[in-house]
Amino acid sequence: MNITLKINKIYKYLLLFILIPKFRFGNACSAGQTPMNRFPRRMFSCNEKQWLTRHNKYFLLLILIISNPLYLLCLDKDSDYTLSTEIFAGWSYKLNSELAGEPSYSRSGLPVGLRIMWEPDNLLRVGIESAYLKLSSFEKQGIETKYGTTNAKASLNAVPILLIFSMNKWNFDISTGLGVYYLYATFDAKLINSVQQSGEWDMGFLLSIGYTYPFDGPFSVGANLKYYSISERQEYLISPQISLKYNVFTW
């Protein structure tokens, strides 16, 4: 059996496993293994499947998603595949803020970023995206510290690393991205005499719609509207962007 058929088979089993609970758990329990009646029966069944059932349904779904392009690759051997890179830049606006209205507060920025996509010859595309996002800045004056009175400027920035799923039809594109953001704040207080930084990784996602205009050859340009959500910190950003896309190679 060649590799294509093997992947094909594995993929089908995964699909069945996820989509058909009865198939997974229906009557497979042996005598003496009591379901917990408080929960749907399919949540508690044979011991050997509880681990998978309780903890890995999302994980399995993720496998399904990731493996789909591979499956399509195996199915559709005559298609073309493209690896593309896209650089983008634009303007961003932070949607929520406790400091809105403060005179020295700014919640706009100029994001720049990079997206690398694998594009099979169908609707679905998969890739990764990263960017530099400036969320906001704020300057506070006349702060009393034990070192004396000082001014301090703070800014909030983020670097997302997102797994992107994208659908493209008639050059229109919708994307969703899931992953992590490195969110960091920098402070500059002259009296303390140092620029100080603190950050953390947070979960988040991205939603995007866009249009791409292809030129002859490997280049195309596009316009996108993106919504960044750093869910864990409840920071939300909307950003219109323009992009330049380059098809690195096609096979």
Next chain:
Amino acid sequence: MSNLNILFLSLIVLSSILFSSIILSSCKGDYSVNITGFADSQLKNTTSLNGFIKKKISGLYKVRTGKKMFGDTVVVKWSGTTMSVFARRNEAYMVLKGGSLDSSLVFEGYWRFAQSDRSGNIRLHIAYMEGAKELLQELPPGKVILSGFANEDGTSRSSISLEYIKPLKVNDGFYIVAHRGGGRNSDLLPYSENSLEIIQYAEILGANAIEIDIRLTKDKEPILYHDDNFNTRLIKGEYMVGPVENYYLYQVKNFCTLKKGEIIPTLSEALEVVIKKTNIKFVWLDIKSVEAARISIPVMNNYMKMANQRGRDLVILVGMPTREIFDFIVSGSEYETALKLCELSIDDVRKSNSKVWAPRWTLGYLTNQVEAMQSEGRKTVVWTLDEPGFIRKFINESKFDGILTNYPTLVAYEYYIKDQ
């Protein structure tokens, strides 16, 4: 494209939306209990109540009307100018202000179910012939009946009637220790956890002791904060990202607030409030690192001296929750005089000469060990007990000298109702 591919693609889109929804829905909003008070408050024209009246009103009451909300009996207790009422049913409590109006006494405030977000306004009176006459003349009343109504969301209205049975027993040294200064943010209290405001509110919630969490800033200032990192659960402040120890005190004070808008207090500010503005008898410093212990103990000792000078019945104890902190404190001769609370074994309590032993409640009553500690002149406080049934059992069946809880109203009720 084949039908199969279309199926897969649809699945992809749906899955992605599902994932996004999961993450999006994980974003917890800021819930709060909205207590508006009465638009036609009757307290405006009242005269404040004197100590005699407050003392005579405090006590154990039979619930004549309103059992569905508050059960059969309630405990009425004054803290300063606030009257608190504690119940077992629904984990309910009331917080009221009172005054005299013409020939009656009027009380207004709010009621809460401690373990849910249900709440509303409440107004009670003591009518002239139901105790007010004697109370206003500072004579022992023949009877005291608090009657009125409670509403929820400003609409539904339930009659309440409480009849005085007997005075409260005197607290014999039992510590009702409020967690995080008074209670957690998740319990929707009017003030943030580990704030100066919640420390002053702890007694209204029935506590006579508090536990507070101590961390260090980058410039080695001990502050009250529970978690390792600044996060949206505890603060508002978009520039506070990552570990607490990355930030200077000036940033903590100027670039964020606690969830209800309070400034994050330093340990010194908190202890000053405890000494000057409360009658709290016991402060447990839950130290989060060795370095925090090193810095906090001298501060703690200074405030112990201040408390002693003022004649305050107060102990401030440095907690030893981990072996690392225990070893550090025990190895330092300069920490010998500090009052200590040990969460480890009773051998460690003896080795460190800790004044208090604080085991986890899940270890059970530990009666032999508790008695051994008490026979050596030490106190025992169990943590962190929140489940109503276990609170009742521990108060009635164990021999601990105190309970650390997120629900001091429940502990207060069970303590004052015991043996009554």
